[in-house]
Amino acid sequence: MALKIVKGSIDRMFDKNLQDLVRGIRNHKEDEAKYISTCIDEIKQELKQDNIAVKANAVCKLTYLQMLGYDVSWAAFNIVEVMSSSKFTYKRIGYLAASQCFHEGTDVIMLTTNQIRKDLSSPNQYDTGVALTGLSCFVTPDLARDLANDIMTLMSHTKPYIRKKAVLIMYKVFLKYPESLRPAFPRLKEKLEDPDPGVQSAAVNVICELARRNPKNYLSLAPLFFKLMTSSTNNWVLIKIIKLFGALTPLEPRLGKKLIEPLTNLIHSTSAMSLLYECVNTVIAVLISLSSGMPNHSASIQLCVQKLRILIEDSDQNLKYLGLLAMSKILKTHPKSVQSHKDLILQCLDDKDESIRLRALDLLYGMVSKKNLMEIVKKLMLHVDKAEGTTYRDELLTKIIDICSQSNYQYITNFEWYISILVELTRLEGTRHGHLIASQMLDVAIRVKAIRGFAVAQMATLLDNAHLLTGNTQRNGICEVLYAAAWICGEFSEHLEDPMQTLEAMLRPKVATLPGHIQAVYVQNAAKLFATVLQKHEGETDSQAAQETSQLLIDRLPLFVQSANLEVQERASCILQLVKYIQKLQQKNVEVAEEVTALFAGELNPVAPKAQKKVPIPEGLDLDAWINEPPSESESEDEKPKVVFAKEEPKHYRSRHTEVDEKELARRREVRKQEQANNPFYIKASPSSQKVYDAPGVEHIPVVQIDLSVPLKVPGMPMSDQYLKLEEERRQKEKAERKKKEKKKKREKRGKGRKADSGPESEEDITPAHQVDIVTEEMPENALPSDDDDKDPNDPHKALDIDLDNLLSGFSSRPLADSEKLPVRTHRPEVLKSPAEDRDSKSVPQETKKKSSKEKKEKKKDKEKDRKRSKEEKKKKKKHKEVEEELLESQPEEAVQSEETKEAAAPPTSTSAEASDLDFWLSSAPVPPAAAQEVTAPSSAAAVDTSSAAAPESEPDEPKDTEPEDTKSSKHKKKKQKKEKEEKEKKKKKRHHHHHHHGDAGGEDSVQNGTVEEEEPLPPMSNYSLLAENSYIKMVYDIQGNHQDESKVVVSVIFENKSDSFLKSMEFNVLDSLNSKLQRPEGAGPHDGLTVPFQLPPGVSNEARFVFSVQSIVMPQKLKGTLTFIVKSDESSTHEKLDFKLHFTCTSYLITTPCYSDAYAKLLESGDLKGSSLRLEGINMPFHHLLARICFHHHFSVVERIDSCASMYSRSIQGHHVCLLVKTSDQTVSIDAKCDEPSLLGNVLDEIKQTFSKC
C-alpha cells in the first residue's frame, strides 16, 4: 500500500500540475484548442488512477479549463471523489471545482449529501468552512432540505468563523427550501446580536436580502435594526441596514419619521462616502414616503441636496454620478429644492463622461419651468451642435423634445419659439429621430390653432429647402419631418402666403427619391394645395393661372404614378385623373374651385385621450348590469375566473352568492396569503415612486390666444434665440406693468398664495404668450371637469393618506397627528382600555367613535377583497396542511411579535416630532436614544400586566388593517399548497376571522395612544445631562433601563470634541461600587477601562454606550470615573484625563410602560402599593407640558387624563409598579404616588421635584 502511494507520487512528478498546464497553454498560442484537448486526454488518464493526489491535481486543472469555457461536467463524479478526501488540501480542490461547475441539474450531487454532512460536523473548522463555502454555490432543494438542520446547528457553533458562514448560507437554504425559514428565523434573529461583528454582519446581510424581496414581513424587526443602526460602527452593516430601512419606510411612514433623526446624525458625522450616500438615499426614501402629509421637512431635504451637491462637485466621477442619481430621486417629490442647483447640473452636461451627462439630462427634464425652459433648451442646443455625430446627440435631441413637450407643453410660453426649435433640430444630419420631430410638429400645429399661420410658413420654407434635408436619403431619418411639413402645408393651406410656390416645391422630381409614405403625403397634399390655388385664382378670376396650375399637376404627377410604392401610385393616378377632368372643365370655363375644395373640407379636431371617459353616464344606464343572463351558477367555480365580467364587477357577482362567497373569499384570501408567505420571493406591489409627471392633464391642452406683444412675423428660417430675447423683453414689460398695477393694489391679496417664492420672477407670474387651454376643444360636450382620473388609484401614498385620515376622524378632526408636533413621549388623552373590555365598552361616545372607524376599515377591507378576488380565485384549489397546529403553535410568538410591531408602528413621538426641526438637532445633543429602547421595551410588560383581561388572541394588533394579516401570514410559512379537507379549512378560517376582529379593535386602540390633544407645541426637551467638560472634550449622558435584563442599565454618553485636535484612544473607566458595576468584556480586570470604539476628529461628536449592572435600584447613587484620551495635533500629542461623576437616578431605572386603565385600577385596588405624596408650588406651565415633562424625564406614561387630573404609570427594570395621580390647580401641583417599594418612590418623587424646581 505504502509502495503504491510512493509510486503514485513519483508518477505524479511527471504529471503536469496547474502551473504546467497554464504555461503550456501560453506556449501554444497558435494551436491552443488542440493543446488543451491533449491535456484533457491526459487529465482523463489521471482521473482513472487510484491515487487521490493525482486525481486532485487533475480536478484542479479542470477547474482552470472550466474558466476558459470547457465543459467539465463529465468529471463530476471524480470531483465528488476528491471532495470526499480526508485531506483538507484535496477536499478544498474538490469543493472549489464543485462550486464552479455543479448546479441543480448535476445528478451526482445527490451522492454528496452524506459527505457534506460529515464535513459540516467535522472537528476541523476549516473542513466545515470549505464545505459551507462550496455548498453555498451548488445547494439544491434536496440538499437544502437534508442539511438545513445541520446548518442550523452550526449557527450556534463556538467558532465565529463557522457561525458567520452558517448564517450566511441560510439565505441560500431558504431560497431552495422555503419551509426552513420559519423554524430558522428565531435563531437568525438572535444572531443579529451576536457578539462577533462578522456574524452580526452576516445575519444583517441575510435578513436584508430576505426583507428586500418581501419587506412587509420584516417590519416587526424594525426596532431591532434601529437599535443596531444606532449602535453599530461597522459601515458595511450600517449600509445594509440603512438600505433595508429604505425599503421599509414606504410601508410604514411613521418609521420614516423616526429614522430621519439618526440618519441625519449619521450624515453629519460619517466620513465614509458610501455610508453618507446610502443615508442620503434612505432619507430621500423617507421623505418620499412622508411627502403626502408632512410639509415640514425642508430642512432634511436641504441637507440632502447640500450633501449631494458636494458629491456632484467632487472630482471623483463615481460620487458625481451617484450624486446625480440621488438628486433625480429628490426631484420627483421636491423639484423646487433641486432647481436651485441648475447651474451645477448644467455644468455636468460638459462632463467628459457620457453616463454623467445622461444623468444630468435626466435631471434637467424635471427641472424646467416656464421661467427657465428657453434658457435650458438653448444650452442644450449648444450641446447638440458640439455633439456632432454621436449617439449622445440623439439622446440630447429626444431629451429636448421630452423636456419641451412634457405635461402637455406645460412649460412652453411661446410656441413660435418651439416651432423654431423644431425646425432648427431638422438640421441635424444622421439622426434617427426624424419621426419624433415630425410628430411634434404635427401635434403642435394641429392643437395650437393660433400657431398654424406661423407653423405653415415655417413648413413651407422647410419644403422649399427640402434638398438640404435629403442629402443622402437612405440612412437619413430626418427626412421624416417632410412628412409633417407637407401635411401641415396642405391641411392648413389657407395660411400659406404663396401656395403656388409650395405646390411647386412639393412636385419637384427630387421628391421621388423620398421614402414612399412621405411621397404619398406629398401627393395627397399637393391636391389640397391645388384646391387652394384654384380657389385663389378663381377669386381673382385669373383663369389663365388656374389652368397653368392644372397643367403643372398634369405634368408632374405621372412621375408619381410610376412609383413603386402602391399608395403613392394609387393616390397619384387618382388625383391625376381628377386634375385632367378639372382641366377639361376649366377649358369650358366652368368654375370648379368650390367643388374641388369641397373634397378636402371639414376640419380635423384633436381628441383628448381621456375624452371617452369624461362623458357622463346618461341617467338610467347601468353599465354594470348584465346584458344577458349570467351563466348558470351551478358550474364549478374553478372555471369561473375566465368569465370577464365576474372579474371586473365583483360586487355584482358577489351579491348573487353572498352567503357562500363571503366565506369563500376569506378562505381564499388566507390561502393566497399563505402562499405568498411561502414564497420568499413573492414581490408585493412595488411602492412605485410617485408619479409626478403624470399623463397629460387635460387642463392644459392648448388653444391659443395670441399675445400681441410678440411680433408675429419672423422672416425666413427662424432662430430660436431671437425668442429668448423677445421673451426677456416681454417679461420685462409685463413685470413693469404688473408693478404699476401692484402699487395700486393692496398687497394683502397676494399674501398667502405666494408666500413660498414671492420673488417677482416666480413661476406664476410668467404669463404665457399663448394661453393654452383645450378642455372644451378636445373634450366631448358636457364632459366632467374632474381630474381625479389623473391619480393612480393604486398609488401607495394615496392609500396611506386615507389611513391617516381614518385614524384622525375616529378621534378628532384636526389634520395633523400629534406626532408631528410633540417632542415628548405620548400622552393618552383618552382612556386606555384593554382591548378585551373594549368590546363591551361602557362609554357610549367612545363606542361610536370606534364604530365609525371600524366601519371605515370594513369598507376598506371590502375594497381590498374585491381587488384580491380575481387572484384568489385562481389559487382557490390550493389547500394547506397543518394549518391548525401551526396556528396554535405560533400564537404566543405571534402575539409578542405583533406587539412589537405595534410599538414600531406607533413609535413614541419623542424623537420623531423633532425630526422636522433640523436646527434643534444641530444645536443640541442628539435627542434621547430612548426611542430605540422604548420600542422594544414595553411590549412584553404590557402584555403581562393586562394578561388577566386580555387573552393572547386579543392582543393589540397592528394599527393598519392590512398589516396584521400579512405579518401573520408570514408566520405560517410552513404550509405549502397541499390538499386538505374543506371542513378543516373552514374552521381555520373562522378562527382567523375571529382573530382579525379583535386585532383590529386593538389596533385601533394603539393608534389612539399616539394621538394627543394639546394645542401648543412643547419646548424641546432632552434627557442628556452634562457629565463632565474640559477644553478638549464635553461629555453628556443619559441612563436607560434595559427591559431584557432586570439588573442592567445602559449609559449612553455623547463625546464631543471641542478642540482643534484629533482625540483618540479614549478609555472610559469607572470605579465600581458594590451595587453598580461597569460591564467589562470577558477577561478584563475589574479596574480596566473600556476603550471607546471610535476616534473624534475636531468638532465631531459621537455616542458610545456602556452597560452597567446594578443590584439594588431603590436608591440613587453616584459613581466616580475617569476618561483618558490622547490629544493629537499636527505638532504634538498629549495624554489627557477628565474625571466625572455618573449619577444614577432612580428615574433611570424606570421604563416607560403603557398600562390600560382597567389594569391600572386593579393594581391600585390590590393594596400592595404604598403611598406617598408631593406638592409642587408655583408651577407655571400648562398641564400638558407638565405631564409631558414627567413622561419625558421620568419615563412615565399617561394612563388616563381628565381635565386637570391625570394618572400615570411606570415600571422599574425590576418590576416595581409606580403609579402617580397628578392634579393641578392654580400653579399648585399635587402628586399622589403609590409604589410597591417606598424608598424607590420617595427618591423618584424627589427627582420629580428637582426637575420642576429647575424650571
Add this chain to the structure above:
Amino acid sequence: MIKAILIFNNHGKPRLSKFYEHYTEDTEQQIIRETFHLVSKRDENICNFLEGGLLIGGSENKLIYRHYATLYFVFCVDSSESELGILDLIQVFVETLDKCFENVCELDLIFHMDKVHNILAEMVMGGMVLETNMSEIITQAEAHNKMEKSETFIFQCPRQDR
C-alpha cells in the same frame, strides 16, 4: 447579492470567473466577453458603474469595476448592494491579493487561480459578502495555507512557478 465576479485582463482574457448563479460554460464565456466589451471601451477617469441590461440578468444589475494596470476587476451586483461599498470591497480584495502574493501582478493570478479563488471565498460566499476586514481575510487564508503545508507529503516537492 453579488451575481458574478470577473477578473480579466486588458485583452479580455479571463483570469478568474466566479458566477453565483448557474450558467452554461458557453453563456459564461459570452458574459465575460460582453462585460469586457462594455468595460474596456470606457475611458479611465470616468465613473466605475455601468447600468443597463446584460446577458447576466437585465437592467436590475449593475456592473461595478476597477481597473488596475493590466487587470479589470468586475463585480456584477443587484440593487441591494451599495455601489461605493462594492468599490471599497474590490479595493480590499486587491489589497488582500497584494498582501498574499506580495506585490501581486497578473502572472500571480494566471498561475494561481485556485489560490485567488480561496481568498475570494473568504470574502464573498454564495454571492453575499462574508468579510470585509482585510486582516481577518488574510488570517484565514494563512490558516488554510498552514493546514495545507502540514499535510504536505514527500511527493509535493516545492516548485517555484511564475
